[in-house]
Amino acid sequence: MNEPLPAEDNPVAEGQRLHPLGLIVGLITGLPQLIFPMVAAVFGTGSRDRPELIPVVILAVLLISVFFRWLAWLRTHYHVGDDDIRIERGILNRSARSIPYDRIQDVSVEQKLLARLLGIGEVKFETGGGEGEDAKLSYVSLDEAERLRETVRARKAVVGTPEASAGAVPEPDLPPVFAMDTKRLVILGFYSFSLVIFAILGGLAQQFDFLLPFDWWDFKNWIGIAEDNGVDITHIDRSVQIGGAIIALLALTAIGFATGIVRTFLKEYGFRLDRTAKGFRRRRGLTTLTDVVMPVARVQAAQIETGPIRKINGWHALKFVSLAQESKDESHHMVAPLAQMDEIAPIMAEAGIALPSTEAQFRRAPLLWWGQGLVYLWIAMAIGTAATIIFADAPFSKAGWMLIIPLAFVPLVWLEWRNYGDLVDESQIYLRENWWNQQFSIAPQVKVQSAEVSQGPLARLFGLATLHFGIAGGSLRFAALPLEDALAVRDRIMDAVAPVDFSEINRRG
Amino acid sequence: MDEPDQLKPLDPAYVTVMRISAALMAVPLLFGAIILETAQFTASGLFIIPAAFLAVWAVFRVPSRRFARWHYTLGTDRLRIVRGYLFFSDTVVPLGRIQHIDVHQGPIMRRYDLATLTVHTAGNHNSSVSLPGLRHADAVEMREAIREYIKAAQA
Structure with a gap:
């Protein structure tokens, strides 16, 4: 099988064939x-x-x-x-x-x-x-x-990191980097309010409706049952109706919170993050206990998540974006499901990632950028209005209301604009975005794998460009920078990145 | 690090390759338009005229425009690719982040002795970056240069 091949256009031409x-x-x-x-x-x-x-x-x-x-x-x-x-x-x-x-x-x-x-x-x-x-x-x-x-x-010049394996014995009597007690679990449970149970029940009802004695969704049947039991709905007075509605709403809320708490306990019970010689070790779970070790050098970026409600009390979640060993591995590791910022900073420090300095000024993208969608929506509404006037002979006073609909989204655009910010300092890049699922990503510049400045036809009219950073396990996107700025930032970061080889950044630590 | 920003164009033969590929793509389009035309659903010319315009645009105009805007440079420590007719992009891949390298030749490209160089990175965005329309010898040379760089970076 080791027959040499005639030299073609390739300098190293001899090769081997696969097994026949x-x-x-x-x-x-x-x-x-x-x-x-x-x-x-x-x-x-x-x-x-x-x-x-x-x-x-x-x-x-x-x-x-x-x-x-x-x-x-x-x-x-x-x-x-x-x-x-x-x-x-x-x-x-x-x-x-x-x-x-x-x-x-x-x-x-x-x-x-x-x-x-x-x-x-x-x-x-x-x-x-x-x-x-x-x-x-x-x-x-x-x-x-x-x-x-x-x-x-x-x-191979250097032998890679030892295989990470679960179940390693941690160094004795070291306090965990992060852990959650029952009280914290309950708080997390409250924030995990979920009505998913109704979706599941609804789905089941639909799947198995042939087993039910009547059509689940048909209200007349329910009224029928009530009347069979001696309730005359025509005689239920207003206060009872309102009381019923309030009770139903309360029940719904209680179920939502209960679901959140149960789910949280199942998943996060006994949450404990340790810093072992092999890396971060995370243990959690009530019925299925999981035990995962992630080598520190594999951490590519940190992601701090919060929402408008949990932020009021200063609660955040911390995830590490990591280079997956195999494609089936998760790329986002939850390392602190519910923590205050002063708890998060030390965990990130273990991975060599720091928060930005307090004086740092984040850049905002032009409000116009976030309003793009509204422009399209407004154009669609204008066409709709025109069509109604022309084809249905409606006066403008009756069709014009459509033009107002996009205004309802203006607060949302404003919130998105307000919650976006990007920043580059000496050694890291930062990006915060979204209003509801607030994400704050921090990546060391040396972990950037590639950088791309791109511009669509519309953005070109305004001289704005997008700057993408490729990160192993994720990507960071800076929106709407002036083209020259985007290129300058890109080149500055590439100057920091290029001298460090990939093998170095993922083996150390 | 302070590389001269000397952007190089692709090989001019790549315009021809793009034209041939576009023409091959246009054949089924025109064919479909002719069929719709002969079925006479609507006023004649409603399908064939736009299809013909699109085909002419894609075969004669687009390839030369794309070619004119497509440049690259292999610096001492990074590969930069600038491209885009309607959608502009300017990508930099540090050589120290490249995982593996492909040199690929399709049948049309082979006829013109051209090749595509593809570098793969670990990032989720731009996990592979391609540079088509290089002389095959140049592509191989670039691959060797990148390989040498990676080897030297280990030492």
């Missing part, structure tokens, strides 16, 4: 996808009337599939170089991928049943790449897989 037995595995695992083409071919060639042709057609489809797999196999090479692994593939679309050893976080070998029988395996090189799509070789012999793994381990 992989063709068999590929063909067999790909069989389900061939069923439709086979059926189509049988009908398409009209061999339905001549059954003796069917096996021939099926065989032809199989052969075509084998041919293309063989062609793809022939055109796939990988090369284990001095600094990287190269994978070249593609029949018409040629693609060559280079994965530097230092970026490979892990090499995994996967063997499903069939591959195991044939003694081959699928090798995956896991990098920190944002959206999955890592490099894999399917399939190579097991010896080769082992050799690849060893090569990568040997060539």
Whole structure:
């Protein structure tokens, strides 16, 4: 299998082919996808009337599939170089991928049943790449897989962080970084007011309405039941009606709070965050206890969340945005579900993230920016009004009310404008946004992966641009900066970011 | 860090590649318009005229405009890509944040000896940034330069 290839346009031209037995595995695992083409071919060639042709057609489809797999196999090479692994593939679309050893976080070998029988395996090189799509070789012999793994381990300049695993023993008698007592849980429960139970009950009622003796949503039935029980609704007086409404409202509120408290207890009971040698360790849960360890170096940004109501008493939640080890891992880790700012600051400090200085002036985006939606809405309403006047012959006094609707949203626009702010200082970037789900994101500049200034056609008219920062596990968007400012801020941050390599920022700590 | 802001254009042959791709996309559009036209639902010309205008615009006007606005520079420590005809964007990827690199050639590009360079980052926004319309040799050279940079950054 180690046949060298003739030098093409590539300086490092010799490469290795994948294991030929992989063709068999590929063909067999790909069989389900061939069923439709086979059926189509049988009908398409009209061999339905001549059954003796069917096996021939099926065989032809199989052969075509084998041919293309063989062609793809022939055109796939990988090369284990001095600094990287190269994978070249593609029949018409040629693609060559280079994965530097230092970026490979892990090499995994996967063997499903069939591959195991044939003694081959699928090798995956896991990098920190944002959206999955890592490099894999399917399939190579097991010896080769082992050799690849060893090569990568040997060539990597520094050994990565030790695997984070749950259930590690924390250093004894260290107080937790953050913990919540029952009182705090109850408060959190109150803020978690939820009427979701009615949605669930409604959903169940709809699912199982065939079991109910009458139509759940039909009020006449309810009145009927009441009358059967001796209540004459025509004789219920006003005070009883009002009293009933108040009782119903109170019951609804009580249920909402109760739901919030129960859910909070189930999820957050015994919440405890420790700083161990391996990183942040979080334990929580009443029925299902979860125990998660997140290496400190993986923290990419902090996100402080609050809302207009819980903010009155100074309550916030703190989440860490992290570089996921695997795509299935969550990228936002709750580290403090309900805390005061003076409790949050020390937790962030453990991850090397600080609050902005108190004198810092946040930049606001022009009010006009937030009003964009209103402009579109108003245009739509104007068209609606015009259409009503023209086609329905309505006088303006009767159709003009539509033009007032957008005004109702003006306070919301103002709130969004008031709650937005961005800031860049020597080492971090800050963004606060939204009025209802207030989010305050803080990211160290070195954790920025890329920066983009963009401008749509409308923004260009006003000379405004958006500045996006790519963060592993999230992204920060600065809205409506003058174009020159956006470029200047971008370049200043890139000057801070570029000298520090990715491998450094995610291994230290 | 203080790189000269010398933005380079793409290879002019990429205009042709974009034209061919646009023309291939326009074929089904025109085909559909002709079918609707022959069915005579409405006054004649309601489908074919806009479709033809759109096709002409996409094949003759858009590629040259996009090409004129598409520039890049590979600095000592960062890759910058400026692009956009209707939607402008100016992206910087520090070389020290690149995870892996692809050099890709489609069949049309291959005919003109062009290639697309794609760099992958760990960020959720811009997890992969592509630069098409490079000479294949240039793309390979850029890949090697980035690889060298990553290797040197470890030392």
